[in-house]
Amino acid sequence: MATFEYRCTDCGRTYSRDEVRYLCPACGPAYRPGIPLLGVLEAVFDYGAIASAFDRQRPDWNLFCPVEPEFHPPFPVGNTPLARVDRLGSELGLERLWVKNDGLNPSGSLKDRASFLVAAEAKRLGIDLIVAASTGNAASALAAVCASSGQQALIFVPQTAPKAKLVQMVLYGAKVVPVKGTYDDAFRLSLDYTAQRGGLNRNTAYHPLTIEGKKTAALEIWAQLGGTAPDAVLVSVGDGVILGGLHKGFVDLKRAGLIKRLPQLIGVQAESSDAIHRYVQTGHYSDALNPVTRADSISVTCPSNAHGARRAILESQGLTLTVTDEQILSAQAQLAARTGIFTEPAGAAALAGLIKVQDGPQRLAASARVVLLATGHGLKDVEAPLSRISIPPAIEPVLEAVPA
Ligand SMILES: *Cc1c(COP(=O)(O)O)cnc(C)c1O
Ligand SMILES: [Zn+2]
Numbered sequence: 218m219a220t221f222e223y224r225c226t227d228c229g230r231t232y233s234r235d236e237v238r239y240l241c242p243a244c245g246p247a248y249r250p251g252i253p254l255l256g257v258l259e260a261v262f263d264y265g266a267i268a269s270a271f272d273r274q275r276p277d278w279n280l281f282c283p284v285e286p287e288f289h290p291p292f293p294v295g296n297t298p299l300a301r302v303d304r305l306g307s308e309l310g311l312e313r314l315w316v317k318n319d320g321l322n323p324s325g326s327l328k329d330r331a332s333f334l335v336a337a338e339a340k341r342l343g344i345d346l347i348v349a350a351s352t353g354n355a356a357s358a359l360a361a362v363c364a365s366s367g368q369q370a371l372i373f374v375p376q377t378a379p380k381a382k383l384v385q386m387v388l389y390g391a392k393v394v395p396v397k398g399t400y401d402d403a404f405r406l407s408l409d410y411t412a413q414r415g416g417l418n419r420n421t422a423y424h425p426l427t428i429e430g431k432k433t434a435a436l437e438i439w440a441q442l443g444g445t446a447p448d449a450v451l452v453s454v455g456d457g458v459i460l461g462g463l464h465k466g467f468v469d470l471k472r473a474g475l476i477k478r479l480p481q482l483i484g485v486q487a488e489s490s491d492a493i494h495r496y497v498q499t500g501h502y503s504d505a506l507n508p509v510t511r512a513d514s515i516s517v518t519c520p521s522n523a524h525g526a527r528r529a530i531l532e533s534q535g536l537t538l539t540v541t542d543e544q545i546l547s548a549q550a551q552l553a554a555r556t557g558i559f560t561e562p563a564g565a566a567a568l569a570g571l572i573k574v575q576d577g578p579q580r581l582a583a584s585a586r587v588v589l590l591a592t593g594h595g596l597k598d599v600e601a602p603l604s605r606i607s608i609p610p611a612i613e614p615v616l617e618a619v620p621a
Contacts, residue, residue, distance in 0.1 A: 219266045219280050223258040223425060226525055231261070234283070239423050250405040253502060253523035258425035259465065264472040271473060273444050278436055281469055283429050284337040292336075292365035294329040295433050297321045299441040299588070305555040305568075306587075309575045313586045315447070316552070317438060320560050320594030324385060326514075327459060327592045328358035331430035335419040336362045338426050345369055346416035350407035352400045352455065352514050353382030354593055359419055360391035371416060373403040379513060379598040399508075401518045421458040422522035428462045435466025438588055439476065446476040448585040451574075453566035453592060454484040454537070455515035457493050457526025463590070464529035480588075482535035484526065485570030487512050487542065492519065493526045494537040511542045511601045514563035514593060536579060540569035546605050548572060549595070559595030562602075567591070 223232045225241035232241075237258060240248060244256030260283045267280045279286055297319045306314035319327040332355065339347050348371045349359050356372040363370040370391035374383070375398060386393045396403045404420060411418040421427045439446055446467060454460050463482060470476045486494045490508035495501075502523055508516045520526065530537055540548075542562075549565035551572075552558055567589045574580060581587055595602070612618035
């Protein structure tokens with residue numbers, strides 16, 4: 218592990234790793250529930266040390282990891298496949314398109330990467346209880362990791378979360394508290410809980426290592442593309458932490474001298490859950506007041522990492538856009554039928570966004586190397602696609618009854 222310190226993404230103050238836990242002590246206190254987090258911390262490594270120890274042929278990713286391997290849970294996450302998807306690419310006018318299939322993480326979503334690292338940090342700190350608010354996937358990820366390590370997970374989740382995600386959490390043995398309210402309500406409640414009753418809070422962006430965990434997707438993409446960055450990466454955006462994590466991963470690679478420029482990051486939001494998109498477009502933040510979408514994992518009124526997400530888009534010369542639920546479910550079907558990859562609606566939003574980009578003025582060049590991040594497994598929510606397909610009726614088990 219290379220040494221690191223925390224730096225506030227708002228004021229730039231730096232702190233040693235054990236001097237702070239969640240937000241910047243100078244900026245964080247101005248945060249109140251109902252606005253995006255202030256004083257989100259970034260881990261800044263000794264990049265010179267990484268550059269001299271790093272071997273491109275045999276990458277040791279622990280060099281980029283802020284928690285020592287001895288504390289890691291016995292729960293391998295990440296290392297998900299990057300599939301070249303030429304059938305889909307040709308429909309979109311792209312010669313080099315890949316899907317990073319993060320639905321193949323153990324609990325079925327990219328959230329395993331963040332839960333893994335926060336659980337490692339809890340172990341290092343000697344804290345047994347980890348608390349999270351989640352739309353569903355962060356919670357099922359945390360519950361799974363804790364099952365492997367013998368830590369305790371306490372989960373606040375909207376009661377409307379898809380069944381499969383709730384089933385996962387309960388089976389993994391977490392203490393699950395469904396909340397009559399939104400994800401934002403659960404977020405608030407979990408902060409009150411850890412402030413007053415203890416435990417380590419894993420809320421996304423609030424704990425800085427959630428961003429560090431998610432950055433590993435970018436490091437893997439680099440390795441899987443033979444030690445190069447793609448030209449563009451598309452990702453769906455709710456709180457903006459996967460987007461922020463991808464950005465951090467590519468920034469770390471750049472600071473360590475392993476890439477020359479950042480890929481263009483393209484963030485895709487659901488039409489009704491578009492706070493980050495509007496923030497990028499106008500420079501002014503306001504909540505998404507009624508974030509009702511079938512893509513439950515990206516349904517959020519007040520994205521916790523709105524400021525970081527906007528910076529990631531601007532710095533990478535990327536863009537944001539929104540898509541409708543109809544476009545999301547149609548993209549989900551197209552991805553499944555052209556690539557064999559079944560991703561939940563939030564994952565499919567990235568493809569819906571790519572389709573829209575390819576139809577418009579910001580169309581990516583045919584030769585561009587483009588990666589779509591499929592963030593969660595389709596089996597997590599089969600109700601959503603069922604709303605637009607029909608299962609054929611059963612027949613008598615005789616040959617004459619089989620449709621021609
Ligand atoms: C959490 C999640 C997202 C969005 O990530 P944010 O960090 O909230 O922007 C997208 N897709 C899936 C499947 C997720 O679980
Ligand atoms: Zn600060």
